[in-house]
Amino acid sequence: MNTAAPLRSRKAQIDRVATSLFRARGFAATSMRELATELGLEAGSLYSHIKSKEEILHRVCFGLAEEFFAAFAAATADTTAPIATQLRLAIEGHVRVLTRDSAASTVFLQEWRHLSEPARTDFLALRDRYEAAFRALVQQGIAAGELHAPDAAFVALTLLASLNWLPAWYRPDGKLTPDEIAHRLAEQLLGGLLVKD
């Protein structure tokens, strides 16, 4: 009956506000008191909902990792499709995850180093696995004669690089929709790679 009832749990609310602060100021430069103020409560009260500051970061980083893997799996589910198509879908899926929550994406991309061990090592292993999956797809594409490039690793790296800069400039209220951005990026990045008919 309360119209001001939280749409999400308090914990999820904390995560959301913390994520946007982490994006704006960085994890280390964001204080729990600042976060509490932003939520309209006292610093100590946060600990009724969370265990530690790092726990928030952990949830954001690993949560997003899961989303990236899910998007990639969906894009490459149809193994009978041409590699170029799978790659295009993977790019578009990656962009969709990035734009769905660009604050969380920025934290995922930039703030993971503030994870302490062993989470940090685990995270890097996940990131490496993801990059390797992209690399393997490019490799297959080259082997199948669909792509031409001297070095699959190099291509995969610059591909992800172009994509991962997106949260730095993407604005949800910009003139391009996430799907348009995704499509255009895929177009432009694959343009130089596809074997011309």
Added chain:
Amino acid sequence: MNTAAPLRSRKAQIDRVATSLFRARGFAATSMRELATELGLEAGSLYSHIKSKEEILHRVCFGLAEEFFAAFAAATADTTAPIATQLRLAIEGHVRVLTRDSAASTVFLQEWRHLSEPARTDFLALRDRYEAAFRALVQQGIAAGELHAPDAAFVALTLLASLNWLPAWYRPDGKLTPDEIAHRLAEQLLGGLLVKD
């Protein structure tokens, strides 16, 4: 006569070590005591050479900005050259600055937000000017019919994005030299943009 004499001034030495710490841990998470220890002295002693922690960050960020502008100016000095050539030179110049000191580059790209006003605003203005220069070059290329792309701003953004991820994975002892990387990046990124003969 002293073989252990500092190759650079103490101040420059502090800048260098601080830059590498800023890269590894981030500006906010790097303490002056940590920096001092790394240099083999006490925290208070740093202040015989520098005015503040932020002063170091300021010098790194604005110093690198200058290098980027210089490289761009050199690449586009010959205004009679085809735009595609100028763009290729600008890309290679950008990459050369990035690889010459990848620690400083990372700080330049990631840690500028810890500058306080008005330096922060000044810095962003410089960055915008640089991006605008790249954008203008792409625009000219499209107008001259040398490049085909639907949106110069989009192209410039993704171009710089691919390049700026470089410090994240570049290793000076890797198998590719900076010049090879520069050349290959220019090739790959322009591949999809150049109008085919």
Added chain:
DNA sequence: TATGCTTGCTAACGCTCGTTAGCAAGAAAA
């Protein structure tokens, strides 16, 4: 009514932070 969960408060803990004051030794310049 009783129980327990959610939510939040106040007050404080031990610690680290960036920075400063004051002093001193050695080298270089006068």
Added chain:
DNA sequence: TTTTCTTGCTAACGAGCGTTAGCAAGCATA
């Protein structure tokens, strides 16, 4: 020799940090 610059130390400052203990109000469930 005197002066000045460079370099570094110790000790301490005030402030902010993440986190905890203990308590309490309100609500949902039993």
